[in-house]
Amino acid sequence: MSTxxxxxxxxxxxxxxxxxxxxxxxxxxxANDSPGILEYxxxxxxxxxxxxENVAAAVRDPGRQALVQIDQRTHDVVGxxxxxxxxxxxxxxxxxxxWLSQAARGGLINTxxxxxxxxxxxxxxxxxxxxxxxxxxxxxxxxxxxxLGAQREGELRKxxxxxxxxxxxxxxxxxxxxxxPAVRTGLEAALRRLPLVVEGGEECSxxxxxxxxxxxxxxxxxxxxxxxxxxxLDIAGRRANGTAxxxxxxxxxxxxxxGAGRNGAVIEHAVQRLDLLCRDFPVxx
Numbered sequence: 403m404s405t406x407x408x409x410x411x412x413x414x415x416x417x418x419x420x421x422x423x424x425x426x427x428x429x430x431x432x433a434n435d436s437p438g439i440l441e442y443x444x445x446x447x448x449x450x451x452x453x454x455e456n457v458a459a460a461v462r463d464p465g466r467q468a469l470v471q472i473d474q475r476t477h478d479v480v481g482x483x484x485x486x487x488x489x490x491x492x493x494x495x496x497x498x499x500x501w502l503s504q505a506a507r508g509g510l511i512n513t514x515x516x517x518x519x520x521x522x523x524x525x526x527x528x529x530x531x532x533x534x535x536x537x538x539x540x541x542x543x544x545x546x547x548x549x550l551g552a553q554r555e556g557e558l559r560k561x562x563x564x565x566x567x568x569x570x571x572x573x574x575x576x577x578x579x580x581x582x583p584a585v586r587t588g589l590e591a592a593l594r595r596l597p598l599v600v601e602g603g604e605e606c607s608x609x610x611x612x613x614x615x616x617x618x619x620x621x622x623x624x625x626x627x628x629x630x631x632x633x634x635l636d637i638a639g640r641r642a643n644g645t646a647x648x649x650x651x652x653x654x655x656x657x658x659x660x661g662a663g664r665n666g667a668v669i670e671h672a673v674q675r676l677d678l679l680c681r682d683f684p685v686x687x
Contacts, residue, residue, distance in 0.1 A: 406490040406527055409467035412518040415474060415593075417511045419518055422468035422482060427457035429479035430470070436504040442537035444562035444570065448499055460484075460499075468499065471515060473506060480506040483515060485523075487533070494531035495523060510593060516550055517589040524582045531578050537564070538571040547575050551585035 409421040430452035434440070443449035447456040460468040460482075467485040472478065484499035497519050502512060523529040534552055536543045548554065552575035561572035577585050 404490055406488055406495075407467075409469060409485070410522050410526075412469075412522055413474075414514040414518050416509075416514045417480075417518070418472040418474055419469045419483065419515060420472070422457065422461050422470045424454070424458045424461050426470050426479060427452050427454045430457060430482065433478070433480050433503040433506075434501075439501050439504070442540040442543070442564070442570075443499075443501075445565050445567075449565050466499070471502065471506075471511060473511060480511060483519070485519070492531075493527070493529050494533065495527075495529060496533040496535065497523075498535055512546070513589060513592050517586070517593070520577060520582065520585065520589070524579055529579065531576055534575040534577075536573045536575065538573050544573060550577070551581065551588050552577050553581065 410419070411421065412419040434451050440449050440451070447459050450456055460466065465486055465488075467488070469483050469485070470479055471481040471483060473480050481502035482499060483497065483501075485495050485497060486499070487494075487496040489495065497516070500512075500515075506512075520532060523532050534547050535558075536547055538544075538557060555574045555576055558572040558574060560569040562570045564570050
């Protein structure tokens with residue numbers, strides 16, 4: 403069988419993509435931790451919560467190379483993605499059926515997964531075109547795909563039904579082989595910057611240019627616990643490989659916030675420090 407028609411196993415620092423197996427359905431059901439995860443999937447089995455039946459159907463679908471996404475740090479299943487509409491003669495394919503657990507969103511898993519998939523397409527298979535389809539109402543995904551460097555080509559009107567019965571217009575994006583060097587550079591650069599941990603919901607836009615891929619979270623400090631430092635805010639960001647922030651950053655923040663209060667009483671003050679936080683948590687190569 404041609405490599406074009408074999409589901410790949412792709413391993414990165416943050417995510418492992420491997421062929422979906424029927425036994426994965428329970429882990430996927432656990433990862434499906436938010437009611438909105440499948441909201442924009444076209445009506446059908448793919449838009450239903452993971453079950454033994456619909457996972458088996460995805461595995462057996464001859465037109466789809468279904469992959470499971472595994473967090474390399476925790477080894478937990480955190481979602482799926484797929485390669486489909488594969489056309490070896492025209493050297494093109496589509497990436498889609500992608501979802502991630504709420505806990506895995508906004509971090510490096512999706513960024514690295516796209517890098518691995520594009521690299522497989524362009525460098526292993528020799529593709530000249532990769533497509534991505536997005537529901538026109540899915541603002542989050544529209545922004546995310548555009549940030550990848552994919553070109554928005556247009557809309558397929560009334561292209562599919564949603565679960566609520568409404569007609570979906572599908573926005574078509576593509577990356578072609580001419581785009582790939584710049585897209586690869588952008589994705590690799592994004593992986594060298596660690597997004598801050600998710601909780602508060604404020605997007606982190608560092609001063610060096612393009613926004614970080616993550617979201618900021620702030621935690622209160624216990625000033626009576628020396629293991630948690632003495633600053634007014636705990637440092638939510640940590641390197642993606644689990645190591646601590648650079649030495650001295652907590653005390654540096656503490657000095658800057660001296661007199662601002664203890665026990666996280668001034669959360670709003672932290673928003674002014676996003677540039678410092680984003681710059682000071684690069685991911686080690």
